[in-house]
Amino acid sequence: KAGVTQTPRYLIKTRGQQVTLSCSPISGHRSVSWYQQTPGQGLQFLFEYFSETQRNKGNFPGRFSGRQFSNSRSEMNVSTLELGDSALYLCASSQGDDTGELFFGEGSRLTVL
Amino acid sequence: AQKVTQAQTEISVVEKEDVTLDCVYETRDTTYYLFWYKQPPSGELVFLIRRNSFDEQNEISGRYSWNFQKSTSCFNFTITASQVVDSAVYFCALSEPNYGGSQGNLIFGKGTKLSVKP
Numbered sequence: 764k765a766g767v768t769q770t771p772r773y774l775i776k777t778r779g780q781q782v783t784l785s786c787s788p789i790s791g792h793r794s795v796s797w798y799q800q801t802p803g804q805g806l807q808f809l810f811e812y813f814s815e816t817q818r819n820k821g822n823f824p825g826r827f828s829g830r831q832f833s834n835s836r837s838e839m840n841v842s843t844l845e846l847g848d849s850a851l852y853l854c855a856s857s858q859g860d861d862t863g864e865l866f867f868g869e870g871s872r873l874t875v876l
Numbered sequence: 877a878q879k880v881t882q883a884q885t886e887i888s889v890v891e892k893e894d895v896t897l898d899c900v901y902e903t904r905d906t907t908y909y910l911f912w913y914k915q916p917p918s919g920e921l922v923f924l925i926r927r928n929s930f931d932e933q934n935e936i937s938g939r940y941s942w943n944f945q946k947s948t949s950c951f952n953f954t955i956t957a958s959q960v961v962d963s964a965v966y967f968c969a970l971s972e973p974n975y976g977g978s979q980g981n982l983i984f985g986k987g988t989k990l991s992v993k994p
Binding site: 805819821870 | 913918919920921922923926967969981982983984985986987
């Protein structure tokens, strides 16, 4: 069974640009969550999508957005990049019910110069 | 507010030593879930265990064991006879059931970096 796939794995952008990250969940999983990991703030929840609807949202500015497609693949977008957006962005998929386990991808490492 | 505290930032042990990673959580809810994840250098978080707030039984899985003490809000993780392959960052996390029963919103501690030296 293929795991959670995130692309790209590494990318470098400059301030003011925007970026789109992609996540393909495990087949059959309907929930995709996104997390930001930085040395200072640790792992922070961005948002969760379930059946193409945003079901839960963390405390991030509106520059961070996401969407989910009918095949459960998800994208997140960050507009007007700031230096502080440099982070590892992790995607996790799950059944979306109370069975509990999240399966994480290896992340997309974004560097903003 | 919900919060997870992992007071140990880094721990270094020699192979075959036992090591306990501490986790203290705060929540006002009576129903919640606790997790431990392992993050090797490759970056992905690997699920280790999930425990709900009504199940205070300790659990053992091979060299891993977990001690859940609801009275002190602790969910500690012990590795017995540590091995070099156990070197990683370990995260404790808290999730509360919300609308839709989502498990996608986890509150993570800052993690404990474990180094096991040969």
